[in-house]
Amino acid sequence: MKFGAHLESKIYEPWRSSYLVYNQIKIEMKKRQLDHGWTQTDQLDITQQLESELAKVYRFTETQLKAINQRANQGQVSLNQLMNSSSSSKKEYDALADTFTEILFDVNDLAKFLQLNATGFEKIIKKHDRYTMLDLRSVYRKSMSQQWPLDKLSLQFDVLIVKISELHDVCHLHGNPRSHKQAYNQGEDQTAFERATAKYWIHPDNITEVKSIILFHLPVHVFNQKKQYEEEDMAVSSVYFDNSNFDLYSERLNREDGSESIRLRWYGPLNQDNNNVYVERKTHKAAWLNGKSVKDRFRLKEPQVNPFLAGEYTSDQFAEDLRNSKKGSAESAAMIEENRFVASGVQKSVKDRGLTPMCRVFYNRTAFQLPGDQRLRISLDSNLTFIRENIQDKPQHWKRNDVDIDYPFRSVADKDISRFPYAVLETKLQTHLGQESPAWLTALIESHLVHEVPRFSKYLHGASMLFEGQVPTFPYWLDQFNQDIRKEPVANVGLSRSMSFKPLVNGHHRQSLLLMYEKELNKANTEETFSRSRSLGDFRIFGKNSKLQQEKPHLSINLLDAEKDHQQSNSGAPKDILSRIWNCGTPSSLQFFSRIKKDGKKETSILPRTRSSPERFSRGQIKKTEPKTFFANERTFISWLQFCALLLTVALNLLNNGDHISRVIGAVFIIIASLLSLYALARFQIRSWQLRTNKQVFRYDDVWGPTVLCILIVTALIINFYLRAETLSSTYDTAAAAAAKTVSATKANNL
Numbered sequence: 046m047k048f049g050a051h052l053e054s055k056i057y058e059p060w061r062s063s064y065l066v067y068n069q070i071k072i073e074m075k076k077r078q079l080d081h082g083w084t085q086t087d088q089l090d091i092t093q094q095l096e097s098e099l100a101k102v103y104r105f106t107e108t109q110l111k112a113i114n115q116r117a118n119q120g121q122v123s124l125n126q127l128m129n130s131s132s133s134s135k136k137e138y139d140a141l142a143d144t145f146t147e148i149l150f151d152v153n154d155l156a157k158f159l160q161l162n163a164t165g166f167e168k169i170i171k172k173h174d175r176y177t178m179l180d181l182r183s184v185y186r187k188s189m190s191q192q193w194p195l196d197k198l199s200l201q202f203d204v205l206i207v208k209i210s211e212l213h214d215v216c217h218l219h220g221n222p223r224s225h226k227q228a229y230n231q232g233e234d235q236t237a238f239e240r241a242t243a244k245y246w247i248h249p250d251n252i253t254e255v256k257s258i259i260l261f262h263l264p265v266h267v268f269n270q271k272k273q274y275e276e277e278d279m280a281v282s283s284v285y286f287d288n289s290n291f292d293l294y295s296e297r298l299n300r301e302d303g304s305e306s307i308r309l310r311w312y313g314p315l316n317q318d319n320n321n322v323y324v325e326r327k328t329h330k331a332a333w334l335n336g337k338s339v340k341d342r343f344r345l346k347e348p349q350v351n352p353f354l355a356g357e358y359t360s361d362q363f364a365e366d367l368r369n370s371k372k373g374s375a376e377s378a379a380m381i382e383e384n385r386f387v388a389s390g391v392q393k394s395v396k397d398r399g400l401t402p403m404c405r406v407f408y409n410r411t412a413f414q415l416p417g418d419q420r421l422r423i424s425l426d427s428n429l430t431f432i433r434e435n436i437q438d439k440p441q442h443w444k445r446n447d448v449d450i451d452y453p454f455r456s457v458a459d460k461d462i463s464r465f466p467y468a469v470l471e472t473k474l475q476t477h478l479g480q481e482s483p484a485w486l487t488a489l490i491e492s493h494l495v496h497e498v499p500r501f502s503k504y505l506h507g508a509s510m511l512f513e514g515q516v517p518t519f520p521y522w523l524d525q526f527n528q529d530i531r532k533e534p535v536a537n538v539g540l541s542r543s544m545s546f547k548p549l550v551n552g553h554h555r556q557s558l559l560l561m562y563e564k565e566l567n568k569a570n571t572e573e574t575f576s577r578s579r580s581l582g583d584f585r586i587f588g589k590n591s592k593l594q595q596e597k598p599h600l601s602i603n604l605l606d607a608e609k610d611h612q613q614s615n616s617g618a619p620k621d622i623l624s625r626i627w628n629c630g631t632p633s634s635l636q637f638f639s640r641i642k643k644d645g646k647k648e649t650s651i652l653p654r655t656r657s658s659p660e661r662f663s664r665g666q667i668k669k670t671e672p673k674t675f676f677a678n679e680r681t682f683i684s685w686l687q688f689c690a691l692l693l694t695v696a697l698n699l700l701n702n703g704d705h706i707s708r709v710i711g712a713v714f715i716i717i718a719s720l721l722s723l724y725a726l727a728r729f730q731i732r733s734w735q736l737r738t739n740k741q742v743f744r745y746d747d748v749w750g751p752t753v754l755c756i757l758i759v760t761a762l763i764i765n766f767y768l769r770a771e772t773l774s775s776t777y778d779t780a781a782a783a784a785a786k787t788v789s790a791t792k793a794n795n796l
Contacts, residue, residue, distance in 0.1 A: 048168050054468045056159055057154060057623045062577065063105040064158075065098050074176055083177045092181065095166070096189055102162045103193035109155050110201055113148060117205065120144055121212055128220045135219050142216035143548075149209050149257050150548045154200050157254035163195045164249075186455055196428075196453050200276045201413055203427075206256055207274050210265035246467040246496040248531050252427055254492050254540050255470065256411055259423055261550050262485050263413040267424075268312065271548040279409040280450040282424070283310040283325075284434055284443065285504040286400040291516050294508050295402070298520060302330040306504060307391060309443060310349065314450055320347040326391055341387040350443050353388075360388035369551055402443055405432040406451065408469075410751055414658045420481070422473040428452050429465035431507030463510040467530065468502070470495055488551065496523050496530040541542045548760060550559035678732045685725035692718040713761050724750060 049068045056064055070091065075135060077087045124141055129131045159702050166185070174183050184456075188197070215221075247255055267274055286307045287293045296304035306327040313319055325342040345353060352358035364385035368378075394400060406427040416419070432448055446455060456464060472490070474482060482490075489495065541549045548555065692714055699711030 048165065052161060053164055054768055055157070057128075057158065060158060063101060065102060065162045065169070067165045067169055069171055070094060070098070071172060078176050083179075088177070088179065088308065092184070095169070095181075096742060097184075097567075099166060099193045099195075100191055102159075103195060106155065106159050106195070106198050108203070113151055113155065114205065116148055117145075117212070118207055118236075120148065121208075124212055124215060128215075133220060138216045138219045142213060145209050145213045145318070145487055146548050146550075147212070149206070149260075150540060150542070152202060152205055152209070153253045153257055156199070157250060157463060159198060159202075160193060160249050160252075163199075166195075167686060172463070172574060172783070174563065178699050191455070200279070200409065200452075203256075203409060204274060204276055205262070206253070206411070207265045207267065210260040211267070213260065214264040231579075232665045239773075243302050243472050243497070244501040245470040245472075245490060245492070245497050246500070246501075246530055247425070248467060250531070251426070252495045253281045255468075255489070256425060256487060257540055258550065259413045259425075261536070261555070262483070263415065263423060266412040266414040266416070266566060270348070277313045277450060279411065279563045280312065280313050280409045280452075282312075282315075282450065283308045283406045284402045285406065285507075286395065286398045287403045287508070288401065291508065291512070292398060295517055297329070297502065298505055298518065300500070304329045305394065306502075307394060308504070311347075315347060321345075322350050324388070324391055325351075326354075326387060339709065340554060341383075341390075343384040353392070354443055356392060356396060360385050360392055363388050391685060402434040404440075404504060405434045405444065405448065406507055407432065407450065407454075408503075409452070419473075420475045423486075424471045424473070425468055426471070427468040430454060431463040431465070431503075431511055433458060433461040433511045443679055460542070463507065465506070467496075469501070485551070488538060493532035493541060494534040497531075512560075527721060530725055550558045580602075580643075631666075674736055675733070678736065681732075682725055682729040685728075687722065689718045689722045692721070706765070709768065710761060713764065717719075717757050721754065 051065070052067050074091060074093075077083065120141060127141065127351065129135055133264050134504070170181050170185050173179070268278070288307075293304070293306060297306055308325050310323045310325055311319075311321065315322070322345050324345060325340060328341045330341050331337060343363075349358055353363070363755050364381050367381045367384060406429070408429045411425045411427075413423040413425075430452065432445075432454065436446060448457060453464070470490075472482070472486065489770065490497065501522060502520070506522070509516050509519050509523065537551055539551070542553075543549055696711040696714035696718060698716070699707040703711065
């Protein structure tokens with residue numbers, strides 16, 4: 046689909062006048078180019094029109110953002126009053142939560158508006174440069190984008206989402222805010238992380254929607270609870286080290302045992318007030334951990350980084366400084382020894398392998414995590430940018446100082462920068478603590494909103510883009526990098542609105558979504574009663590009771606729903622024809638994956654279902670079919686049958702009252718009517734099955750049926766015309782008259 050048609054299909058009608066008039070400008074440029082060639086007057090007119098459109102979009106987005114912020118502030122005031130009131134009720138908190146949900150949906154609509162228009166400006170300027178062979182892109186980026194910075198507005202959406210998440214979480218907890226003491230801080234002296242990670246790309250159209258879905262289950266994790274959240278708090282910068290042969294790059298790409306990745310990371314701007322730099326080392330199948338992959342890290346102050354990399358500030362001196370600043374407990378001593386071990390290994394690698402800063406990776410991160418609990422952590426990195434780091438004029442410094450966190454880094458030369466078009470979603474599960482993927486997360490990562498890219502690495506991608514002629518080989522995902530990762534929407538996944546324009550999250554109202562999870566908890570909880578005031582995120586994580594942990598559905602997920610399927614298969618409930626045909630073809634050989642319990646009963650297959658399996662969704666996740674939708678399908682089926690009956694009537698009339706040619710045509714019409722009847726029945730059954738299960742195997746609208754019908758009828762008419770063609774000639778009439786006279790004479794003689 047061309048972008049002009051895509052833009053037209055995505056327009057939100059109340060805001061139509063505020064969208065970029067993409068098609069109008071494109072047609073105007075083509076018309077002028079074909080009419081008289083491109084002149085300086087044309088260039089001035091189009092530039093002024095683009096500036097006017099850019100200002101219009103910017104001002105509209107800014108105005109809407111201010112209005113949404115005002116609504117959020119009013120909601121915050123109402124929430125504070127409710128928390129200070131002694132007579133507040135859960136119903137009032139739920140009403141406020143619904144208000145914040147409405148605001149969140151409006152943020153999502155406005156974010157899509159901004160993204161759609163920003164893409165439109167990029168594309169129309171690209172078309173202009175191709176048509177006219179002039180460079181308007183540089184003018185747009187250096188002048189117009191600085192006066193009306195759409196990319197700066199996008200950062201305000203993230204700040205607003207964090208604010209809504211905090212207010213929404215308090216409403217879920219019914220006025221009991223989470224303790225800040227539980228918050229996991231960036232400065233926590235936790236050395237090793239053992240995680241199972243998975244990475245996904247997210248198209249810019251879906252970024253805000255994915256964030257909104259996640260925050261209904263996990264709160265946004267704010268690192269510094271002592272200050273108000275700002276745009277700079279999202280910024281994460283990392284400098285990756287390698288040598289001129291790209292040894293670390295090659296080992297990491299080939300996933301060799303013991304391969305490591307060394308980086309220096311800091312959060313927000315690096316200044317006197319915030320000068321913490323984290324030295325991190327990722328090791329694939331570390332020998333000292335029996336082949337497990339691990340991430341180690343420790344913290345330095347910015348003035349210590351250069352001496353540390355040069356070996357002047359040794360790991361022993363670092364450990365001694367830690368001892369002087371920490372208490373002499375056994376736990377602190379163990380932590381200090383781990384830090385010394387990691388620092389020693391990093392220094393050895395830098396010296397022996399000749400590592401220097403190569404590539405800086407910048408992004409704005411939104412993290413989702415329960416405070417104090419790292420077993421399930423989700424991060425979404427947007428505005429991902431790669432910057433060349435090995436500046437030759439200052440090789441002694443560990444990073445270039447002409448780049449801060451001023452995204453989109455317009456001052457950096459094009460040859461030293463590469464901008465990533467997608468956001469990166471990363472799920473991190475601490476499997477050694479028993480954490481598994483919750484059901485809502487499984488549904489999200491299998492939906493149309495994300496695109497899985499196994500083993501994606503920011504450094505590997507950045508190095509391959511910035512040092513294209515120097516790296517020995519390229520990652521596999523570069524082949525799909527320029528492809529459109531958007532997919533057909535999956536039913537009941539994402540943000541939508543009901544017929545009454547009420548917000549729906551994954552096909553459920555906010556309150557029904559909450560009640561659904563509470564119902565699952567109450568069914569599984571036999572030893573401890575949980576308060577209904579807990580947030581949805583609390584339902585995803587274990588408590589301290591190990592026995593209870595095994596009974597929580599969000600950590601021990603049965604993807605096959607064996608018990609329910611067994612009950613349904615044994616029930617005598619009638620099934621439609623399609624369901625019987627669909628289910629009867631399962632080969633018995635698949636039962637090889639079932640295990641036999643000690644009591645002789647079969648245990649459910651441990652293999653997960655495919656996405657096309659209709660039983661993957663539980664009853665609570667399947668949306669109830671409205672009667673009018675079913676009857677619309679039935680009316681369509683009856684309409685086809687009416688036409689078939691009419692065609693059959695014509696065919697029978699031709700067979701009973703016509704000559705030889707008429708009977709041939711009648712037979713053809715009978716065959717067509719029979720095939721159409723069977724086709725209509727099949728389509729009716731398929732649509733009925735899709736409506737019941739919310740699984741779209743085929744399109745609901747019939748594209749090929751009417752087309753084939755027209756072809757068949759026209760073919761039958763052509764055959765009829767061909768067989769009757771000789772009756773149109775004058776000789777046929779003479780011969781027919783002679784034959785009639787002969788028949789009459791024969792009858793007279795017989796008489």
